[in-house]
Amino acid sequence: MSHETGLVVVWTTRDREAALKMALPHARKARENGLWQRVILIVWGPSAKMLACDLDLREAVAACRRAGVETFACRESATDYDVAEQFRHYGLTLIDADGFLAGYMKEGWRVLTV
Numbered sequence: 058m059s060h061e062t063g064l065v066v067v068w069t070t071r072d073r074e075a076a077l078k079m080a081l082p083h084a085r086k087a088r089e090n091g092l093w094q095r096v097i098l099i100v101w102g103p104s105a106k107m108l109a110c111d112l113d114l115r116e117a118v119a120a121c122r123r124a125g126v127e128t129f130a131c132r133e134s135a136t137d138y139d140v141a142e143q144f145r146h147y148g149l150t151l152i153d154a155d156g157f158l159a160g161y162m163k164e165g166w167r168v169l170t171v
Contacts, residue, residue, distance in 0.1 A: 063095030065161050067170040071103035073111065080171035081117040085124045096121075097161070100130040100144075101154050108147075109140040115147060122148060129157065 066084040068076060081098075088096040098121055100108055108114050108130075122128050131154035135141040141151060162168060 061094065062165050062167070063097065063161075064093040065097045065099060065158065065166050065168045067099045067101055067158065067168060068104045069102040070171055071107055073107060073114070075171055076104065076107070076114055077117060080169075081114070081121055083169070084126050085117075085121045088121070088124045088126050093167075095127065096125070097127045097129065099152075099154055099158065100128070100134070100149060102131070102134050105130060105134040105140055105144075106138040109138065109143050118147065118149075129154075 064084075064087055066080055068080045070076065070080075084096050084098045087093050098118070100118075108118065118128060128149045129152045130144045130149040132141070132151040133154070135144050135151055144151060158168070
C-alpha cells in the first residue's frame with residue numbers, strides 16, 4: 058500500500074522576520090521546486106494575530122497559495138484572536154489543528170515548526 062507524503066509547515070511564532078525569511082518562503086519554494094508533492098501550511102497560535110494585522114505576511118501567504126501550498130488555520134486560534142472571518146476571506150480553511158496535524162504525522166509526513 059502506497060501512502061502519499063509531504064511537508065506540513067506549522068507557523069506558530071510571532072517573530073515576523075522568521076515568518077518572512079524562513080517559514081513562508083520555505084513552504085512556497087518547497088512546492089515550487091517540487092521538493093514535495095504536497096505542502097501544507099498551518100497558521101496556529103500567535104501567528105494568527107500577526108497574519109491578520111500584517112499586509113506583507115498576508116501577501117507571503119497568498120504567494121504560497123499561488124504556488125500550490127494548501128493553507129489552513131487553527132480554528133481555536135482564529136476564534137481566540139477574533140480573526141476567523143478574515144481568515145475565511147483570505148482563503149484559509151479553519152481546522153481542528155491538533156487532530157489535523159496528528160493525522161498527517163501518523164501517515165509519515167514531515168513536519169517543520171516555526
